[in-house]
Amino acid sequence: MPVSIETAFTKQIGVKxxxxxxxxxxxxxxxxxxxxxxxxxxxxVQPLSLMYVHGYELHDGLQKxxxxxxxxxxxxxxxxxxxxxxxKYMRKSVDIALEEGCRFFITxxxxxxxxxxxxxxxxxxxxxxxTARKWAEKAIDHGVDGLICVNNRAGGHAGAHSAQELFDSLxxxxxxxxxAGGIGNEEDFINxxxxxxxxVQMGTRFIATKECSEKDDYKQAIVDTNEKDIxxxxxxxxxxxxxxxxxxxxxxxxxxxxxxxxxFKYPLTKKWMRMWYGFTAMRKFKHSNLYGGSSKxxxxxxxxxxxxxxxxxxxxxxxxxVSAAKKDNN
Ligand SMILES: Cc1cc2nc3c(=O)[nH]c(=O)nc-3n(C[C@H](O)[C@H](O)[C@H](O)COP(=O)(O)O)c2cc1C
Numbered sequence: 001m002p003v004s005i006e007t008a009f010t011k012q013i014g015v016k017x018x019x020x021x022x023x024x025x026x027x028x029x030x031x032x033x034x035x036x037x038x039x040x041x042x043x044x045v046q047p048l049s050l051m052y053v054h055g056y057e058l059h060d061g062l063q064k065x066x067x068x069x070x071x072x073x074x075x076x077x078x079x080x081x082x083x084x085x086x087x088k089y090m091r092k093s094v095d096i097a098l099e100e101g102c103r104f105f106i107t108x109x110x111x112x113x114x115x116x117x118x119x120x121x122x123x124x125x126x127x128x129x130x131t132a133r134k135w136a137e138k139a140i141d142h143g144v145d146g147l148i149c150v151n152n153r154a155g156g157h158a159g160a161h162s163a164q165e166l167f168d169s170l171x172x173x174x175x176x177x178x179x180a181g182g183i184g185n186e187e188d189f190i191n192x193x194x195x196x197x198x199x200v201q202m203g204t205r206f207i208a209t210k211e212c213s214e215k216d217d218y219k220q221a222i223v224d225t226n227e228k229d230i231x232x233x234x235x236x237x238x239x240x241x242x243x244x245x246x247x248x249x250x251x252x253x254x255x256x257x258x259x260x261x262x263x264f265k266y267p268l269t270k271k272w273m274r275m276w277y278g279f280t281a282m283r284k285f286k287h288s289n290l291y292g293g294s295s296k297x298x299x300x301x302x303x304x305x306x307x308x309x310x311x312x313x314x315x316x317x318x319x320x321x322v323s324a325a326k327k328d329n330n
Contacts, residue, residue: 003190003325008176009198012125012145013104014072016040017322018199019189021206021314022148022180023076023106024156024300026053029213030061032206034068035314040322044074044106047093054213058093062100074104077115091118098122106148113142127178131159133169146176148201154181155204155302158232158242167195184304186324193325204302210313218299219311221246227303236298244299 007018019041021033026049033043043065050061065073075097077090094105094115103124107115116126120143127146128139136147149166150159159166163179170177176198183189183200192200207214208222225244232240233254243249263269 002329003193004329005193005322005325007193007198009146009178012176013042015042017318018178018193019318019321020044020074020148020178020199020201022156022201022203023049024203024207025049027203027207027212027214027300029054029211030056030064031068031213032209032211032314033073034065035209035211036206036318037065037071037073038069039315039318040071041318042072042074042104044076044104045097045102046076047090048078058096059100062097062102066100072104073102074106075102077105077107077112079107079110079112079115094118098124107139107144111142112139112144116143127176129180130170131166132161136170136173140173140175144175146178146198147173148178148180149197151179151181153227153303155242155300155304157237157239158302163192163197164195167197171196181302182304184307186321188304188307189321190325190328202304203300204304205308205317206314207301208308208311209317210311216311218297221299222301222305222308223310225301225305227306230301230303230305233298241298242300242302244301244305246297246299249298 005017009018017040021036021041021043023044023046025046028046028049033045036043047058050056050058056064077094105115105119105124105126106129107126108129112126112128119126125145127148128144129148129150130136130139131150147170149170151163151166152158152160163182167177178199178201179192179197180201183192183202184205189200204222206212208219221244229245230242231245231254233243233249234240234256235252235254238256
């Protein structure tokens with residue numbers, strides 16, 4: 001099957017290449033986001049990371065990105081109703097992003113309806129993160145334009161299904177599907193396009209770039225690690241998170257206690273548990289970013305580590321992917 005780098009996604013968003021730098025707490029620094037957009041893909045802002053880790057008020061952070069590129073950028077909106085304060089903050093963030101010219105939004109973890117209605121009014125596009133068909137059905141009913149399909153090789157909170165299984169179960173919706181997870185090199189990129197995906201969303205590959213402001217030992221760990229050393233831990237956010245097995249991870253283990261597991265399941269306490277774990281995870285990652293990586297940190301990464309062999313510039317990564325895809329057609 002021929003691959004085209006011009007896809008339903010690139011046409012809808014108005015970018016050159018079907019490559020998204022996914023939102024990452026804590027790794028999404030403005031320079032990384034801008035570099036991906038400038039190289040022809042699209043970088044996506046993680047607002048909490050911008051503010052709590054990188055020290056920008058949202059408006060200033062977006063201005064910083066705009067000072068580095070004139071090209072489109074996106075923003076992640078966590079729509080889960082964890083607290084009124086969070087929802088208020090997210091609604092304000094969407095308004096600010098729209099004012100600053102952002103027209104691509106990726107919603108996660110809840111009902112995207114209010115984001116769709118705010119963004120559509122401004123002529124923008126909303127994609128929703130999904131790991132299974134039941135979540136996709138709801139999101140499509142609420143009017144999203146495309147789906148970010150998070151598979152079982154992804155960094156961050158991985159899904160349970162393979163890229164092929166997700167594609168097969170979601171293609172009937174007829175919206176552009178983006179493959180999130182397991183894209184580390186040119187071959188992975190081409191394979192995803194050949195499967196029928198309209199683009200890829202990468203996290204781990206972009207951490208190991210010069211523009212990402214993470215510490216060198218984290219980047220080097222991505223280069224050095226093999227996928228057999230990627231493990232899922234519940235100890236950071238309470239739900240399985242894909243991280244590199246370090247001596248620290250081995251030492252503390254990857255499971256939460258039986259009591260925590262019970263409290264996560266029980267409807268009355270679930271919300272509080274998620275808030276508590278979310279808050280401590282934010283603090284943990286913020287701390288590790290400011291004070292330098294060490295084996296005491298959780299280094300999030302996906303299974304594509306096996307295909308990442310050096311720290312490169314964002315432009316080089318994107319250029320290699322695109323020229324390999326073009327060559328594959330000849
Ligand atoms: C360090 C890290 C942090 C992440 N944080 C977030 C996040 O805050 N919100 C989100 O929607 N996805 C998050 N993700 C998922 C990425 O946006 C992307 O979907 C994923 O990394 C793709 O898999 P890959 O790492 O194999 O490329 C994170 C991923 C990583 C590696």
